[in-house]
Amino acid sequence: GAGVSQTPSNKVTEKGKYVELRCDPISGHTALYWYRQSLGQGPEFLIYFQGTGAADDSGLPNDRFFAVRPEGSVSTLKIQRTERGDSAVYLCASSLRGTGDTEAFFGQGTRLTVV
């Protein structure tokens, strides 16, 4: 079956521009996570959705970052007025349930480069 799909795989944008990153989770998975991974670091939590609602957005670094999941499936991470410090790999993951005992399945990530 299909895994978590993220598009685009690579995105280069100019400082100050707006970008959208898309995540297609595994079908039937109710929980969806966005993480950010900088070079040489472990993934850092950004936001968690249970269904359509953002159950925990405590990891979003500032109000330039926003994410939606309007129908409880596909999610979009939106970054306004991008800065060079936003350059990283953005990872999306989904899990069957939002309970703590379930593992998450990750996509290949979107490598964002802000120039």
Place this chain on the structure above:
Amino acid sequence: AQSVAQPEDQVNVAEGNPLTVKCTYSVSGNPYLFWYVQYPNRGLQFLLKYITGDNLVKGSYGFEAEFNKSQTSFHLKKPSALVSDSALYFCAVRDTANFNKFYFGSGTKLNVKP
């Protein structure tokens, strides 16, 4: 506060030898513990998890991990390393008190030499 520590940036082993990748954690409640592997330009792949019960858990590709509550550790092990095991390994924890997120360690690069 919840956190994960992987004290070794890199582990080098010879093919056929046993390997250990270390992980310690800190949580408020009880832990759910996970190991993931990342190959170059790939996403994280789930290896195994500890939820409850037997302290030794077995996972994919012959890997296993041992949960030690007193030492707050969850070390990843494999009896005989393969060159193809060379990759970046991440330990992660979820807290039963607040399981909205996984907390990841900084990763350990495993190099298996022929």
